Amino acid sequence: MENEEIDVEQIKEYISRFVCYNDQELTAFFKILRKTVIPKGGYLMQAGQVCDHVAFINKGHFRAFYVIDNKEVTYNFSFQGNFFTDYPSFLTRQPSNETHQALEDAEVLTLSYNDMQQCYVNTPAWERFGRLIGEFILIGIAERNRSMLFMSPEERYLNLMKTRPKVIATIPQHHIASYLGIQPESLSRIRRRLADSKKK
Amino acid sequence: MENEEIDVEQIKEYISRFVCYNDQELTAFFKILRKTVIPKGGYLMQAGQVCDHVAFINKGHFRAFYVIDNKEVTYNFSFQGNFFTDYPSFLTRQPSNETHQALEDAEVLTLSYNDMQQCYVNTPAWERFGRLIGEFILIGIAERNRSMLFMSPEERYLNLMKTRPKVIATIPQHHIASYLGIQPESLSRIRRRLADSKKK
């Protein structure tokens, strides 16, 4: 049995934050999860594909980026213990523009679109989980949206330090700059400004 | 019966795009809708309140804005035939930072949080509708998010003209500027640049 190799503790803990379930539902759910190992720098998904999965990150962390005018623009990061997907592509079955890259050696548990739809039909608890996960992702995106609209790059950086220190601690600066919507040089200047004003 | 005054054709058409329903489900649903009339400039919701409703716009159009440093920042517009709510506040039961203002005399049908939860519990079709609506809103927000990250103000304006000409046609420019994340003067200059380069 392949599933005996899968460490399901993290995902179990995650799901139980959202819905109640019985052992039978859980067992059926774990049977359809597939484990995938991705080396540092490798891809979980590439632009042009329909995102056919929702991935739960058991180990490692990822970034999502677009390629615009031959330049990579980082859209988001996701860490161990969280779900990761291009939800709009997953939902609409349209090709994604995102590429999902492992920034460290990583291991994910994936759930395919068809299996997930089956879950929805067979088990009301999963329909509920799907709704709640969607809402959860929505809130995160709305928050990010507001930060892009209301804040200057400098304010966004300060906000990121406050709300996601893990990103600051683990992600290379040029990816952070991209995520903030600026060039690496600009982030350098911002950091310099902040350091200078702190000294006084 | 109050509901006999309510024009439910538009919302019926809207819902049927997402789920199948029988007459009984539909009748029960329409019973819990409340009609609200809002004069031009009036508020459907004000910052500080928990957004306790999802509104379907039967007539008129709205804008959502935040107040940041005593300045209004327009976050979105919504037109006749669409739903309008602060979904994150609605879902989390936390006070909203948004104010929703009618830009013309308007009429909406509102569905309260509690009634909606009842719908979810009583009728699988509504649980499904809730999930699909959430996903639909998600896709819209994700799209907007990308435009803020990848495009310059000028590109965002061009994109808005292409994707939501209705906004350009009906919304005052200073609100559009705010929506694009710039000052009215900057939008004026952008429009000027575009007009000039077209002339050549």
Add this chain to the structure above:
DNA sequence: GTTTACCATTGACTTAGGTTAAGATCGGTG
């Protein structure tokens, strides 16, 4: 008809981010 309020535009000036190019730092590798 005049006044008022609101909105869009324009000009002058400031400022922050983009661009380009050049160093600096660091880790890994032959």
Add this chain to the structure above:
DNA sequence: CACCGATCTTAACCTAAGTCAATGGTAAAC
């Protein structure tokens, strides 16, 4: 150790948006 690539920083210059102030246009109010 020396070399290399990747990353971060710094500097000089350019550009577009912010800010402030003034002007013009239009529609509602008096």
